[in-house]
Structures are given as C-alpha cells and as structure tokens.
Amino acid sequence: MIDLNNPLTRGTVTVLEGRAATSTAEVALSRKAMDRTGARLGGTITTEDGRGFTVVGLVEEPGALESTTVVALPGTFPNADQTWLVTTPLDWAKVKELNKLGIVAMSRAVLRDPPSAADRYPQLEGTNELRAEILVLIAGLAVLEMALLAGSALAVGARRRKRDLALVAAVGGAPSHVRRIVLADGVVLGALSALGRRSARLTLAAVLSRPLIESAIEERYGAQRFYPTALAALALLAVVTGLLAALVPAWISSRQDVVTALAGRRGITRSRRRWLVLGLTLVATGVAIGAFTAIRMEIAGILIALIVTEVGLVLCTPALLGLLARAGRWLPVALRIALRDASRNRTAAAPAISAVMTAVIGAVAVSVMLTSQAEQETRKLAGTMGDVTVHRLNDLGKASPTSIPPSVATAIRNTMPAAEVHEIKLLSCNGGSCFAHVRPPADRECPYSRDVINREPTKAEQQAALQDRRCDGVGRSHSYFGTISSPNGFLVVATPDAATTLFDLPHQDIAPTQAALREGKVVVNDPNKVSNGQLLIATGAQATTTPAPAHAVPPSSAPLAMMTEETARTLGFGVAAFTVFATTTRMPTQAEQDALTAALGGGQYEVNVARPTESEVQRSLSILSLVAGVITLAAAALATGLAAADGRRDLTTLAAVGATPGLRKLLSLSQAGVIAGIGGLLGTAAGIGSALALLAALNVGYADRWPQPALNPFTVPWQNILIPLLVIPGVAMLGAALFTRSRLPIERRE
C-alpha cells in the first residue's frame, strides 16, 4: 500500500497507464497481476474477503518488473505491515540508533557514503573483501577462458603464416623477431577486440541491450553511466589477454624448422613430457586444495583450486590428444583424419579443447551443485512435490473442534489434478493444537535432544552427540503439510485409508497397516521408536509422553506417525482440525491454485502447493549452458578454421582418390566434433568429478555439526548435462558442415 500521488513516493512504483488509486475502492495493478486476475483498466478485482476494487492504473515496480503487484492506498487493508518513507536524511549513527529499537532502516545517505569497514557491524566484517576476492578469481577464470580461445585463434593465424614467418627467419630474422611478430598479433587482436567491444558495448548498452538486460534481471536501470577509467582498464585487460594468448604460438613459431616450413611440410608435433608432468602436478594440487578448502567452506580457496586444476588440465590436454589419436586407427576415415589432425596441430587444438573443457567444467559443476541442493530441499519435504494443502486460517494456533467442511475437499477435486484427498487432524491439548511427535524409548533416545534437555545443547554436548549413534539424524528438520517445520517428526490424526499416501506404503503393507490403525494402534515409520509393541507420544513444550500401542512401517522421507480419531480419544486426547491434504497426478498450475483459492472464497483458507524452488536454479542452469554453448561453438569454429587453413592439400588428395563431395563436409563436421566432443566429454567428467568432490567435502564438513544437516545428495541433472555433452557438440558439428562447401578443391599446377 502506497500513495503514489505523494511526491515522496516518486520512483518507487511507476504508473505506466491510467492513474494511481485515489480512494480505498481503487487499485492499480502490475502487468503480471493483470494477467493473473484477467482484469484490465476500468475492470474490477475481488479480494479473498469479497471486497471489490476498480482497476484504475497499470503500474510497474522498477526493482521487480515481474512481480504480481497490487497497489492500493494506505489504510485499504488494515493490519498490514508498515514501512515509512521519510524525508529526514539518516546518517549511519541514526541508522544504528533505529536498529537498537528493532527497526530496519535503508538510508540513501549511508548507501551513498558508506561507513568505513571498522565502523560497520562486526558480524558483517570481511563480507565485501571476500566478495572482492571472489570477483578477482572469477575475472581470472574469464581471462583464462578468453586467453584459451584467443590462443587458439592466434595459433590458426600463425599456422597460416608459417611460410611467411619462415621467410623472415630465412632472410636473417632471429627467433626473437619471429616471436615479436606473433606477439604483435596478440596485441593487435587484443586492441581490436577492446576497441570493437567498447564500441559494440556502448552501442548495445545504449540501444539494444538495455531492454534485454532489464528484462533478464527484472529491474529497470537506475541510470546509465560510463566510467572512462573502468573502460580503459578493460581495454588494457583485453590487450594483456591477447598478449598472453600469443605467448605459446609465438614460442612455437620461433622454434619451427625453417626448411620444413619453406618446403610447405608440416613437421611432427610431439608433446613435451615436462608439460604433462607439470599439468598432472597442478591437477593433483588443485584437487588437494579444493578438498581442503571445501571442508573449511572457503569459497575463495575453492575457486583457486578450480583455477589451478583447470590450468593443469589445459597443460595435460596436448598429451591426452596424442593418446587419443593413437586410438584413431579403428575410426572411420573422416573421424580418423580429424582426430589425428587435432593431435598434429596441438598448438591450436589444445587451447580450443581446453576452452570448451573449462566452460563445461564450470557449467556442469555448478549445475550438479545446484541440482543437489534443490534435491536436498525436496528431501526435507514429508510428502512429494505437487501436494496440495488447504488450511483454515483460524485452525492454526488454536484448536478448532469442528472438521473442515467437505466443500473444501470438493473444491480441491474440482479445481486441482487431485489423486487422493484426505482430511488431516491434530491432537489437541490445553485448548490448542498440540504438535505431537513420537519419542524413542528411553534407552534408545539421544540424551542431548531437545526433548531430553529442554534447551539448546552446549558445544560439548554437541560434540558428545556426534559420537553417540543414538543421536544420528536427530534434530534434522523436515517440512510437513506446507506450513509446519519440525525437527522431531510429526504426529497426525486421519482415517486409515490416508496411511497409504502418508507413509508411501508398499502394496503388501497397506492392509496390515490399515488394520492396525482400526485396531487402535499408532503407526510410525521408524521401527526404532517401537519397543514391546508400544511407542511414546510426546506432547507440549516438555514433550510429556503418553504410551500407546504401536505398529511400525518402513521409513519414508520424513519421520511421521498417525492414528485414527477414535484412537486419539481412547488415549485421552482431543482432536483439532488442521488441513485438507491432496496428492496430485501432476504439478498443479498457478491458475489451478488461483482457481482453488477463488473457489474457497472468503479469505478463510490458505492454499499451499509444494513447488520446487527451481525457477531460479533452472534459470542459472540455462545461463550456464548458454555460456558453455557459445564458448564451445566459438572453439569449434576456430578448430574448423584451423583445419581449413591446414587441410587444403589433404582435400585435393581426397578428391583425387575418389572421396565423395560430402566427405569434405563430413571432415569439417568431424573436426568440429573432435574439439567440441573431447572438450565436452572431459569438461563433463571433470565437472561431475569437481562437484562430487565438493559435495563430498561439504558432507564431510557437516560431520562436525550436530544436529547434523541432511547430507547433500549427489544428483546429476542429466538433461542439463546432455546439453554440453551432446547437443552443443551436435550444433557445432552441424554448423561446421553447413558452412563448409562440399566441392573438393583442385590444385592447379600450370
């Protein structure tokens, strides 16, 4: 709620069409809110409590372009959280004073002129410094990537000019002269790319990219500024990168055999053993640093490890190419030639492969990490993704003796792709819902759990708990029915037919479990909590126990127990309404969720759908795949260019011995495939390996904590990984074939 007519609010929300609300019966909507409600300017929307509002404006939040926003005047909805916009400038001292009162303040004056690091809160010390280190390391990785690609391009150039460089040597040029010529190529390439990039960036930023970037980050630019010093630094970085990229081609060109080069022969390329040894040493060092720093959760160290490992792999690539080329004899002609050509031209092929590998390692490792973390979140869930729960708002926090009306279940069945619908109730104690759970028998209970000590464990107790097998997994939090998070498990009251779904029972366990529930037993999915056919129901803050007859079923995703309403009453408990729970045949859409909310009406119910928080993850993965794809395509294009520079004579020979015109395309396709395929394969293997090492190290790090967080599962997102592994090399190969003429050349010797 904000009064957009007040000049003080200028810039917070922009009115795109219509006007801002001037009465409490009017609202302005964001485009997404209009799409979701179907309302347009002049139309009306109805809130859950049945109030109608006229839509008078289309608005946009500059800081959240994709938000579903409804802007109303202050006071339209009572009991809402309040924020004040103040004209008084707030300096750092005033912000700290407000903080002492529990008020969060965002001060323009402090943002513009931040306090010194020493004057900030001690908890935040070092945060910016760490970020700066990480940025430097990421920039280092980017320079490595650019140097590899540019190095490949320069190697192609040096190969094309092999004879010219040999002529320079033949007329008296020293190796240093040749080196300088190739290094000058690097400087020119860097300078041109800096100039091109700068002008392209200015044009793109001014004309094209702004709407694209704004759309991607879902925020409007505050302003567009150009920093000459930063641009000059970037230009210098481009020149230095070009120079670095030219080092290896320059060194190799200066050492080439002049007679061989003048005669047009290609010479033999051999890998130097010392580079392989150095590469393997760096890989081993990088892995060791990575494992060490991952256990200590030092992000900068992990990035350093990544850079060291990647440089090591880059140095190993030529030797690996040589090794792979030996396997060429079993391959078809085109692939054999492509593989051996890549091996012969390692100066250009190895950096191109390394560039692909480097990009793919990053993309794959991050995608594995993100997917594993998403999977870890999913595993905390008691049910499965897509489950629907409907709570009556009044039921949470106080006991409501009446059931949720059957119309709720009917609304769920009518609006959602529901498979099963069950009403779930809770035990009630002392006039409120008691979030009961099951305690293990005393001899099996962790002596440091909250149930036993009724407080947070001390450090010494945590260390002792780590050594005690009874404490394994104790205190690990799980999420139940969309609203409740419990570290102790959860006990619900439901009809026996709900057991199949709640415990995800195998077929053979369904009948005995339902029979046990009808017999008045409490079913629990942890046999360890049952002793002599009994379990202990814990209720209240002191976890007071009540024994009950028990039936154990196999463990499922989260610790859970259930009983029937009759059993609860027999044991002396009251029963309170809690939620209507539905499993679904597929993930419900947002529109279906909105339809259910609308069908329930009146603002009495809260609808929850268990959705993966994957949208951000998925977007990150897509961007990573895109970057890896662009680099792979660039590297493959360079490799094909190299092959074209070097292979004209081979094509003539192939024509003479009767190769079909399509073989030229096949050869280009294979050359691109070798670079993109080997790079993708090595990158995928190294990326999965890095992520595995990192996840394992993180899990080892968890071993020192108690309560122990759920271990990171090792989940490989094969769909995402198939992109760098198969799709991008496939596109590179098709592109190479598409841009290669099929006609084989004829050399004229007149």
Add this chain to the structure above:
Amino acid sequence: MTVLELRDVHRVHGSGETAVNALDGVSLMVEPGELVAVMGPSGSGKSTLLNLAGGLDSPTSGQVLVDGTSLQSLSRKQLAAWRRKRIGYVFQDLNLIASLTAAENVALPLDLDGVRKSRRQAEHALSEVDLDGYADRFPDEMSGGQQQRVAIARALIGERRLVLADEPTGALDSRTGETVLRLLRSKVDAGAAAVLVTHDARHAAWADRVVFLRDGVVVDVSQRDQPEELLSTP
C-alpha cells in the same frame, strides 16, 4: 579396350578478355599396357589434361572417356566413385595425407568405398613397391622417395587400370626418381595404362609414346626414344 580417350577436348579458364585456352582441341588415346608421357613448357595445359582425364575438371567442349564411359555423363558422386575404382593419381608434391599412416593412405580409396580388409590389400600393395615394414609409418617419418612409392601403391591398389602421374619425380633426386619410374613402368607392363606428365626428357624416355603440348595444342607425338629430338624442335 581403350582405357583413356580425349576427343577434341577444349578447356577455357576464365571468360572475356581474361579467358585462357588451357586445352584447344586435344585428342588422345591411351591403350592398356601403354605409358604415355605428356611434355611441354609451363602453361602448356599438361596438368589441365590430367585433371580432365581424372574427372577432377570438366572440358568446355569435347569428350573425355575412361573405359568407354564419358566422364561428363557422370554426376559428381559417380565421378568420385569412378576415381575410387578406376583411376589412380600420383602428384609431384607427394600428396599423402599427413595424418594417415602409409597403409591407411594406400587403403584410402578402398576405405572410402567401404571395402573390408583393406589393410591387408594395402600391405600387399606396399610390399609390391618394396615398402614392407613401413605400413604404420606416417608420411613425415618417410623419405620423399618412400612417400612417392606409397603414392604409387595407392594409385594402383584395387582394380585400377589408369594411372595419372603429374611430375611424380619432380620432388625427388634423380636416383630415387628413376626407381619410381621403373616401378610405374612395371605396373604398366603388367596391364595398366598410364599418363605421365613430365618436364624431363630422360623420364619421358620411359614412355611408349610422348605427346608434346604447347599453348593447349598437341604439337607433336613421338614414339619411344624420340623425346630428346622433340625437345630440340623449335
């Protein structure tokens, strides 16, 4: 049956004022067991003749027939197949594919044709040119003479009956060059037909017939032992 026949072949490179008559009404027949040398100064049309004979280039007019089949009637794919099965090339500049071993270079036409056990045939062909034990060597690991012998083995592998050699001894010393020509001669004596483009009268002396080209026209044809006389003709 005549292996190679050129009937009034014309080949014009370029057009308008820059047009060059590389071949101007050339007719030539090469029979099985015959080695024909083609001589002439640079730019006389020797390599154009060879490219036309091999189906690598098409005449502007006239006809090129190999084993009685007009090459112009064949598609690009059919021409490629024709070269794989019937025509062998030997170039001056040792055109072996550097990334293939000697055996793989020799077996290349068979591999491209999908022939199985091509390796065994290649090893046999290498043995015929005295290169036993060189099968797994790469061109860079062999001398110029050895490379040219590999090229000849490749030109003759399978059932090819026509060898087109474009100055095959140009990059070799005289002794090695003579070895290569002796090899070519022996293959022709065994039933193949060959066209040898050369500048060297001594090499042309290995031929049964010498065709002398100048400005794209056949100016004379001599039988064996006459090329030196031809060279002295103004």
